[in-house]
Amino acid sequence: MRSLDARGLRCPWPALRAARALREGGAVEILADDPAAARELAALAAVQGLEFLVIDTDRYRIGAGGS
Incomplete structure (x- = not known):
């Protein structure tokens, strides 16, 4: 499972970064x-x-x- 630190980021950035990580496969x-x-x-x-x-x-x- 991948970890993503989006603290300090305003939406939509956490969701955009999560979407990118999800394209690489697996849970995030x-x-x-x-x-x-x-x-x-x-x-x-x-x-x-x-x-x-x-x-x-x-x-x-x-x-x-x-997952």
Whole structure:
């Protein structure tokens, strides 16, 4: 699983960087502190048909179920 630190970046940058990481394959764990990040990342996951998980405050995971 890839890790992406997008703290300090305003949306849409966390979602854009997550999309780039997802193109390389596998699940991505994202650290993002923009209040809009959860909504943007959830939308990215939905468009790609992937699972979106909120792990903790400012910590998210996108990937296929079980990835």
